[in-house]
Amino acid sequence: MTCSAADIERALIRRTRLRVSALVAVVITVLVLAVGAVGYQVMVHTQDNQIASELRSSAENGAPATPPGCTWLVALDDGVVHPGIVPAPRGFPLRADLDAVQATGVAVDRTVAANGTEYRVRTQPGAGGRTVQAIFDARYQLADRHHLLLAVLIAELGGLLAAALTGLLVGRHAVAPLAEALDKQRRFVTDASHELRTPITQAYTRLQLLVRRAAAADLPAEHRDGLDRLATSIRGLGEVVEDLLLSARLAADPTPRRDMLVDLAELASAAVARECDRADEKRITLSLERPPGPLTVLGVETALRRAVGELLANAVRHTPEGGRIELRLARSVPPGEIELTVADTGDGFDPVEADRLFERFHRGPSASERRFGLGLALLREVVTSHNGTIEAVGHPGRGASFTLRLPEVASVAHGR
Ligand SMILES: Nc1ncnc2c1ncn2[C@@H]1O[C@H](COP(=O)(O)OP(=O)(O)OP(=O)(O)O)[C@@H](O)[C@H]1O
Ligand SMILES: [Mg+2]
Structure with missing residues (x-):
């Protein structure tokens, strides 16, 4: 479907609004995530410290018969394991750790995932040559962590929704x-x-x-x-x-009307005819290449005439005596657009300058004082207001070519 300049403006405004919304949403999301991550880290750290000190004090002072909640105590004495009154969970005690600590006298801390939960196990030398193993079931701590993660997730989703709404409102106002x-x-x-x-x-x-x-x-x-x-x-x-x-x-209203249909082929022929005298003066060969039949676009004839005239005038100005200028017209591949190219064998320009040539008041180094650097800027405005594009290609000393693309009317009429 063809879109008018007003449609392009509306799309620009919509894009800006969406960008502002997305930005606000990202900021709020990052903030909620950061708060959640810090909260989670603090919780994990505090719980780990608490469990470690509990295990140490149970192993040092606890009695196997009356261990604190969620804790089991086991002792190894003379090679015999004393399991305590409350039997240790399945898979415990860790006999290898008991034997190792018995042999080395160095305490061992370990985390074991078993029975659908996580156990923290500390094995250390105890009083009277015994070796003590304290086993702590961390299921409540793990549950607390899961609850916190769930809370952060819910806050994140809520925040995201609020962010999207706030973003839309802020975007609209901005x-x-x-x-x-x-x-x-x-x-x-x-x-x-x-x-x-x-x-x-x-x-x-x-x-x-x-x-x-x-x-x-x-x-x-x-x-x-x-x-x-x-x-x-x-x-x-x-x-x-x-x-x-x-x-x-x-x-x-970009709907085609008869009074706004312009035959680019005819317009280009007339433009070439107008430049013939000046080209002859400089012994420049000026040629036109076009397919047979009309090449119709929707537009303002006088504005398009000025645009093509500007390209030819620039080419004549920048082409030295004996040079060549070609104006080529063709249908694009795939069809839908008409391409009008003005190529010359003149001064050319640095490729990095290609986009800047279309800026207002941008003139090349060799431009005379009587030039304003406005021609191509105005031309681009004409072309974009006709839903077209313009492209410049050039190399210093090897000529320049400017290609203008405009939607062909047949395709406009067919809702392209
Ligand atoms: N065919 C060309 N070959 C080489 N350089 C070109 C060509 N056409 C334009 N330029 C470069 O682009 C610059 C901008 O062109 P533009 O038509 O906007 O301004 P101008 O021709 O210098 O001045 P004005 O058109 O306002 O009289 C020119 O100064 C020139 O350096
Ligand atoms: Mg000019």
């Missing part, structure tokens, strides 16, 4: 002024153009009347020339205002 400014700017251009159109048309009509009277009266030739030039300038001014209005209409 982006609203941008949308408003774009809308106001568009309206101003349309209204001002509309208001200017009538006085300009009146001035042009009066001037034409004057030109006719001047021809009838015996006015000196220089005055007649002056009047002619003034009429041409005013006609140009009228065309610019007309362009602005047509572009605004195109932006608001």
